[in-house]
Amino acid sequence: MPVNNKLAIALSLYFLLGAGVSFFVDGNIRLGLWIFLGGLTVKTLIAHYKPTDG
Secondary structure (H helix, E strand, C coil): CCHHHHHHHHHHHHHHHHHHHHHHCCCHHHHHHHHHHHHHHHHHHHHHHCCCCC
Protein backbone atom coordinates (compact mmCIF):
# COMPACT_ATOMS: atom_id res chain seq x y z
CA MET A 1 0.00 0.00 0.00
CA PRO A 2 1.55 3.35 -1.01
CA VAL A 3 2.39 5.86 1.68
CA ASN A 4 -0.10 8.45 0.38
CA ASN A 5 -2.91 5.92 0.74
CA LYS A 6 -1.87 5.23 4.32
CA LEU A 7 -1.89 8.95 5.07
CA ALA A 8 -5.32 9.36 3.51
CA ILE A 9 -6.67 6.39 5.47
CA ALA A 10 -5.25 7.71 8.75
CA LEU A 11 -6.65 11.21 8.22
CA SER A 12 -10.02 9.78 7.20
CA LEU A 13 -10.16 7.66 10.34
CA TYR A 14 -9.30 10.67 12.52
CA PHE A 15 -12.12 12.57 10.82
CA LEU A 16 -14.59 9.73 11.37
CA LEU A 17 -13.60 9.41 15.02
CA GLY A 18 -14.06 13.15 15.48
CA ALA A 19 -17.48 13.00 13.85
CA GLY A 20 -18.43 10.09 16.08
CA VAL A 21 -17.34 12.03 19.13
CA SER A 22 -19.60 14.91 18.12
CA PHE A 23 -22.64 12.58 18.02
CA PHE A 24 -22.02 10.45 21.09
CA VAL A 25 -20.14 12.61 23.63
CA ASP A 26 -21.11 15.89 25.30
CA GLY A 27 -19.42 18.62 27.26
CA ASN A 28 -15.76 19.01 28.12
CA ILE A 29 -14.96 15.40 27.24
CA ARG A 30 -15.92 16.13 23.61
CA LEU A 31 -13.56 19.09 23.50
CA GLY A 32 -10.79 17.03 25.07
CA LEU A 33 -11.22 14.23 22.57
CA TRP A 34 -11.22 16.68 19.66
CA ILE A 35 -7.99 18.24 20.95
CA PHE A 36 -6.48 14.76 21.35
CA LEU A 37 -7.49 13.73 17.82
CA GLY A 38 -6.17 17.03 16.46
CA GLY A 39 -2.84 16.35 18.15
CA LEU A 40 -2.70 12.89 16.62
CA THR A 41 -3.46 14.39 13.22
CA VAL A 42 -0.66 16.94 13.54
CA LYS A 43 1.74 14.25 14.75
CA THR A 44 0.82 12.05 11.77
CA LEU A 45 1.36 14.89 9.30
CA ILE A 46 4.72 15.82 10.84
CA ALA A 47 5.87 12.20 10.66
CA HIS A 48 4.70 11.91 7.06
CA TYR A 49 6.47 15.05 5.83
CA LYS A 50 9.63 14.59 7.92
CA PRO A 51 12.67 14.46 5.64
CA THR A 52 14.55 11.16 5.68
CA ASP A 53 18.31 10.75 5.62
CA GLY A 54 19.81 9.37 2.44
